[in-house]
Amino acid sequence: MDGRRTTVRDMRRSNRSVILTSIYRQGPLSRYELGHETSLSAASVSNLVGELLDEGIVEEAGSVESDGGRPRVLLRVAPSFGYVVGAEVGETRVRVELFDLAMTVLATVVYPIETPKPAPELAVKYVLQGLDAVITQAGVPAERVLGLGVAVAGVVEGPADAVVHAQTLGWDGVPLGAMLAAGTSIPIQVDNGANTLGQAEMWFGAGRGATDAVVALVGSGVGAALVTGGTSYRGTRSSAGEWGHTTIMYGGRRCRCGAEGCLEAYVGAEGVLDRYRLAGGPAARSDDDEAAFIGLLGAVDSSEVAAKVVEDTIGYLAAGFANLVNLVNPERIVLGGWAGLLLGERYLAELREAVGKHALHRPYAQVTIELCELGRDAVALGAATLPVLRLLREGGTAKRVTTA
Amino acid sequence: MDGRRTTVRDMRRSNRSVILTSIYRQGPLSRYELGHETSLSAASVSNLVGELLDEGIVEEAGSVESDGGRPRVLLRVAPSFGYVVGAEVGETRVRVELFDLAMTVLATVVYPIETPKPAPELAVKYVLQGLDAVITQAGVPAERVLGLGVAVAGVVEGPADAVVHAQTLGWDGVPLGAMLAAGTSIPIQVDNGANTLGQAEMWFGAGRGATDAVVALVGSGVGAALVTGGTSYRGTRSSAGEWGHTTIMYGGRRCRCGAEGCLEAYVGAEGVLDRYRLAGGPAARSDDDEAAFIGLLGAVDSSEVAAKVVEDTIGYLAAGFANLVNLVNPERIVLGGWAGLLLGERYLAELREAVGKHALHRPYAQVTIELCELGRDAVALGAATLPVLRLLREGGTAKRVTTA
DNA sequence: ACTACTAAGTTCAAATCGTGTAAGAAGTGC
DNA sequence: GCACTTCTTACACGATTTGAACTTAGTAGT
Numbered sequence: 001m002d003g004r005r006t007t008v009r010d011m012r013r014s015n016r017s018v019i020l021t022s023i024y025r026q027g028p029l030s031r032y033e034l035g036h037e038t039s040l041s042a043a044s045v046s047n048l049v050g051e052l053l054d055e056g057i058v059e060e061a062g063s064v065e066s067d068g069g070r071p072r073v074l075l076r077v078a079p080s081f082g083y084v085v086g087a088e089v090g091e092t093r094v095r096v097e098l099f100d101l102a103m104t105v106l107a108t109v110v111y112p113i114e115t116p117k118p119a120p121e122l123a124v125k126y127v128l129q130g131l132d133a134v135i136t137q138a139g140v141p142a143e144r145v146l147g148l149g150v151a152v153a154g155v156v157e158g159p160a161d162a163v164v165h166a167q168t169l170g171w172d173g174v175p176l177g178a179m180l181a182a183g184t185s186i187p188i189q190v191d192n193g194a195n196t197l198g199q200a201e202m203w204f205g206a207g208r209g210a211t212d213a214v215v216a217l218v219g220s221g222v223g224a225a226l227v228t229g230g231t232s233y234r235g236t237r238s239s240a241g242e243w244g245h246t247t248i249m250y251g252g253r254r255c256r257c258g259a260e261g262c263l264e265a266y267v268g269a270e271g272v273l274d275r276y277r278l279a280g281g282p283a284a285r286s287d288d289d290e291a292a293f294i295g296l297l298g299a300v301d302s303s304e305v306a307a308k309v310v311e312d313t314i315g316y317l318a319a320g321f322a323n324l325v326n327l328v329n330p331e332r333i334v335l336g337g338w339a340g341l342l343l344g345e346r347y348l349a350e351l352r353e354a355v356g357k358h359a360l361h362r363p364y365a366q367v368t369i370e371l372c373e374l375g376r377d378a379v380a381l382g383a384a385t386l387p388v389l390r391l392l393r394e395g396g397t398a399k400r401v402t403t404a
Numbered sequence: 405m406d407g408r409r410t411t412v413r414d415m416r417r418s419n420r421s422v423i424l425t426s427i428y429r430q431g432p433l434s435r436y437e438l439g440h441e442t443s444l445s446a447a448s449v450s451n452l453v454g455e456l457l458d459e460g461i462v463e464e465a466g467s468v469e470s471d472g473g474r475p476r477v478l479l480r481v482a483p484s485f486g487y488v489v490g491a492e493v494g495e496t497r498v499r500v501e502l503f504d505l506a507m508t509v510l511a512t513v514v515y516p517i518e519t520p521k522p523a524p525e526l527a528v529k530y531v532l533q534g535l536d537a538v539i540t541q542a543g544v545p546a547e548r549v550l551g552l553g554v555a556v557a558g559v560v561e562g563p564a565d566a567v568v569h570a571q572t573l574g575w576d577g578v579p580l581g582a583m584l585a586a587g588t589s590i591p592i593q594v595d596n597g598a599n600t601l602g603q604a605e606m607w608f609g610a611g612r613g614a615t616d617a618v619v620a621l622v623g624s625g626v627g628a629a630l631v632t633g634g635t636s637y638r639g640t641r642s643s644a645g646e647w648g649h650t651t652i653m654y655g656g657r658r659c660r661c662g663a664e665g666c667l668e669a670y671v672g673a674e675g676v677l678d679r680y681r682l683a684g685g686p687a688a689r690s691d692d693d694e695a696a697f698i699g700l701l702g703a704v705d706s707s708e709v710a711a712k713v714v715e716d717t718i719g720y721l722a723a724g725f726a727n728l729v730n731l732v733n734p735e736r737i738v739l740g741g742w743a744g745l746l747l748g749e750r751y752l753a754e755l756r757e758a759v760g761k762h763a764l765h766r767p768y769a770q771v772t773i774e775l776c777e778l779g780r781d782a783v784a785l786g787a788a789t790l791p792v793l794r795l796l797r798e799g800g801t802a803k804r805v806t807t808a
Numbered sequence: 809a810c811t812a813c814t815a816a817g818t819t820c821a822a823a824t825c826g827t828g829t830a831a832g833a834a835g836t837g838c
Numbered sequence: 839g840c841a842c843t844t845c846t847t848a849c850a851c852g853a854t855t856t857g858a859a860c861t862t863a864g865t866a867g868t
Contacts, residue, residue, distance in 0.1 A: 411824095412823085412824050412825055413824080413825090415824090415825065415826080416824085416825065416826090419825095419826085444826080444827095445826070445827055445828070447826080447827070447828080447829095448825090448826055448827075451825095451826090467835095473835075473836065473837085474833095474834055474835040474836065475835065475836070
């Protein structure tokens with residue numbers, strides 16, 4: 001409880017939260033195990049679990065025999081107690097998905113965006129329209145939708161009354177949170193897409209089990225989600241994680257951000273392809289970076305130029321990783337993004353080795369480097385975890401706060 | 405309360421902690437103001453404050469008239485309720501200081517270390533000897549010494565049973581915490597010197613009021629203390645903050661850590677002087693970097709070579725700062741270390757401007773860059789804040805835990 | 809079929825704590 | 839003496855955890 005008073009009610013909320021989070025994250029657990037897990041007395045566990053059962057948040061799920069005694073009854077969060085919606089607002093599409101609390105997808109809608117710099121109103125319209133669409137498509141009562149998480153490709157100041165700055169969308173100071181809240185009564189949370197993808201990887205992907213990790217995303221742009229102590233770090237004004245615009249080559253290639261020598265200018269897909277072109281590679285069609293990037297990787301065995309470009313890219317990326325290792329000392333680094341995955345699938349071993357050359361021995365020995373396990377659709381999944389996270393934090397009282 | 409149960413006693417401890425911390429940090433406060441500050445009821449404030457008064461942790465400190473009513477009685481933490489000791493274990497000296505709770509120095513002893521790589525046993529001996537010395541020198545009853553904070557120039561895994569890895573001292577896996585604990589019954593906390601100096605600046609220096617900040621130290625080596633949410637960030641295994649060994653020039657100058665292009669190789673004092681020498685500057689006596697560095701700065705107006713070296717240094721340092729700004733999005737950056745201060749005193753404006761060229765606009769607009777206000781002796785001061793911090797966290801029950 | 813045994817889960821009184829209300833004490837100025 | 843503000847004290851109230859006693863459910867042996 002940070003600097004504020006604690007009342008006897010906070011205590012119960014806190015303990016409900018501990019119990020509920022344990023049940024959700026540690027899979028099905030018996031009351032007995034919960035007692036050990038949370039170091040609450042058996043009486044309190046029984047009391048709290050009874051309340052959660054009455055409210056329908058938790059349900060029984062089979063039992064386990066126990067050497068000649070009363071069998072333990074397993075408990076789990078009832079998947080259909082509530083539903084959450086995740087929306088991804090990207091440059092080319094708005095994707096909305098509805099999940100139950102077990103995070104299985106029940107409905108999906110996608111709205112393509114043709115215009116290069118869509119108006120915020122259009123995105124808002126699609127998100128709200130998609131919200132209605134997935135609810136009716138899944139056949140779920142609207143009042144059981146606990147929240148809407150929105151991931152957007154840009155800096156999100158907030159999260160209360162989220163204001164969005166997104167260069168690629170041409171948005172500056174867009175009050176997305178308020179705009180969405182005006183169109184629905186469902187609680188809304190907005191966050192950066194890199195953060196939500198990172199959140200998804202932390203819960204369901206390559207980040208499982210880690211508490212201090214970095215999810216590094218390499219695509220056309222380069223960014224990272226910093227996870228410290230289990231939650232994503234945002235900085236003073238929520239713009240932390242701009243790993244792509246850290247200098248790794250002082251005075252080097254000019255970056256689209258205006259500075260020189262940014263990591264993104266070297267390992268971002270456009271930067272890589274530009275370096276390939278400058279080194280004498282084929283002039284790629286500029287309208288499909290992904291195809292061109294695959295072409296580059298395919299040419300490694302036959303072209304010395306391509307091999308050199310890819311080798312250099314691994315080196316630059318390793319230096320960027322080493323910077324994270326030394327500065328943040330994470331337990332795990334997870335590489336994702338379409339270009340990151342294409343590289344990582346082929347060169348993960350080389351990358352790991354190269355990081356070792358740049359990083360200090362001790363923090364390097366403490367980190368493991370993995371690839372993202374979820375696809376890019378996990379952005380919406382991660383967004384949908386935001387309301388779940390709040391449900392767990394508030395011990396299952398989230399919904400009632402808004403209806404009371 | 406992180407993932408653990410909350411009991412009714414935690415509540416009281418938590419509220420005691422809130423009250424005590426408010427009194428300590430917000431200066432003298434009346435009970436009335438405390439009620440507003442902590443949003444506790446007047447009855448509870450009175451109750452808790454009464455307890456703290458009885459125990460002698462808090463005392464009355466004058467009063468303030470109030471438009472024709474009973475004057476408010478101001479409360480403060482009793483400076484002589486307890487004492488704390490801070491020790492700095494450096495390459496060339498062990499410095500031990502004793503403070504009261506108002507953090508005024510009551511005694512200081514310094515033991516010079518002549519041997520280049522002192523044995524851990526020697527440092528332990530000096531610290532314990534210094535502990536006794538400052539206690540008798542200050543004429544303070546030993547049982548009122550609440551704790552000993554030790555700052556050491558290296559990576560500290562811990563903080564419980566702290567294990568120290570310090571390259572410059574030649575220590576690897578030294579169980580400093582246990583070694584010290586064997587020689588005294590006073591509770592011990594060990595931390596990295598950069599972190600304790602950062603802590604001192606956050607509480608009493610240029611970091612006051614900030615919650616997300618970076619204290620960057622530039623001397624012979626280069627390091628940083630990352631402060632997030634008011635407490636210093638340590639990473640998985642406490643080695644976070646190795647800012648000096650982040651790459652800013654891929655393939656550049658070799659650093660003493662073995663990698664190439666580290667920030668330290670460019671802006672660390674040795675790196676700067678080496679660059680000066682390579683550029684044609686005078687061959688400096690290698691035994692006094694500080695004098696040579698001052699000489700370099702003094703030669704800027706007369707020597708084009710010196711001017712270029714210093715200008716470049718500002719640029720490299722600015723890039724390093726920009727990396728922090730973009731990645732961590734701090735509210736404030738505080739520059740310290742002897743070389744950092746020498747540079748900053750003359751070129752702070754240029755440095756700020758140069759950071760703006762490398763950093764993204766938004767996070768740059770949100771950060772202020774300042775110089776450290778405390779000298780290098782603040783390392784021991786910061787170490788001494790460790791027991792104070794624990795006292796405040798535990799609501800003034802810290803001592804009794806150990807005596808009970 | 810009966811009994812003993814074991815482990816899991818539940819109930820209940822006791823202790824603790826903050827809140828709110830109310831009444832009063834303490835100190836100041838008019 | 840009176841109005842006003844700041845503490846202090848007292849007490850009922852509701853909420854919480856806890857430990858100990860108690861109930862429940864299943865197993866194993868006879």
